[in-house]
Amino acid sequence: MSKTNLEILREETSETHNRLDKAIMARNPFADTTRYGGFVQMQHLLHEAMRPLYSRADLAAIIPDLETLGRSDATTADLEDLSLPTPVAELSAPDFGAMPLPKALGALYVIEGSNLGAAFLLKAAKALGLSETHGARHLAGAPEGRARHWATFTTALNTLDLDESGRADLAEGARTAFDYTHKLAMHHIAA
Numbered sequence: 054m055s056k057t058n059l060e061i062l063r064e065e066t067s068e069t070h071n072r073l074d075k076a077i078m079a080r081n082p083f084a085d086t087t088r089y090g091g092f093v094q095m096q097h098l099l100h101e102a103m104r105p106l107y108s109r110a111d112l113a114a115i116i117p118d119l120e121t122l123g124r125s126d127a128t129t130a131d132l133e134d135l136s137l138p139t140p141v142a143e144l145s146a147p148d149f150g151a152m153p154l155p156k157a158l159g160a161l162y163v164i165e166g167s168n169l170g171a172a173f174l175l176k177a178a179k180a181l182g183l184s185e186t187h188g189a190r191h192l193a194g195a196p197e198g199r200a201r202h203w204a205t206f207t208t209a210l211n212t213l214d215l216d217e218s219g220r221a222d223l224a225e226g227a228r229t230a231f232d233y234t235h236k237l238a239m240h241h242i243a244a
């Protein structure tokens with residue numbers, strides 16, 4: 054049997070995700086609220102760049118409730134909670150809104166998947182006195198629970214039938230999203 058879209062994405066991005074986790078945590082973004090502020094600014098720019106994905110009709114036809122899932126409003130509120138300015142986008146972002154469907158879906162996998170790891174990051178943010186209602190809103194789980202939301206998302210992700218070039222595009226979109234995240238993290242979280 055051929056691989057599912059999720060299996061392809063996992064295989065193709067596990068190394069880059071691992072590198073990103075390590076690079077972010079090496080910068081100690083949860084050591085104090087100042088360092089955490091850089092992390093939120095990075096997350097804000099990432100979620101803003103991804104925002105156009107959530108209003109795409111082609112993705113909405115695959116992913117249930119797509120328009121409700123974006124978290125850039127949460128990162129905006131987190132910045133306000135922390136009295137931080139909206140960061141200036143100094144790095145040029147990939148045009149996620151204009152990507153062909155398989156690439157866009159690969160990028161959406163990255164940003165939605167980041168909410169799984171966010172369970173662990175939220176705990177670290179709570180140690181700084183922050184919460185799902187103050188300063189760490191974007192790390193909150195989906196109302197139905199992270200695992201349940203992820204199961205719904207990945208089931209939908211797997212329904213798109215792709216040929217070989219579509220599968221390559223799916224993985225490419227995810228790698229593009231991870232690469233941009235990595236660049237943003239290195240730029241905005243203090244070394």
Ligand code: HEM
Nearest residue numbers: 063070074077078162163164165166167169170171173234
């Ligand atoms: C904005 C940065 C990040 C992005 C874009 C991201 C992306 C992802 C993606 C796509 C997944 C889903 C993998 C899958 O099951 O297919 C995931 C899961 C996960 N991430 Fe990240 N991640 C980020 C930051 C982090 C950081 C900093 C950590 C912690 C050091 C982390 C820890 C995890 C863990 C533990 C899981 C698996 C959770 C589970 O299976 O319950 N992530 N992340």
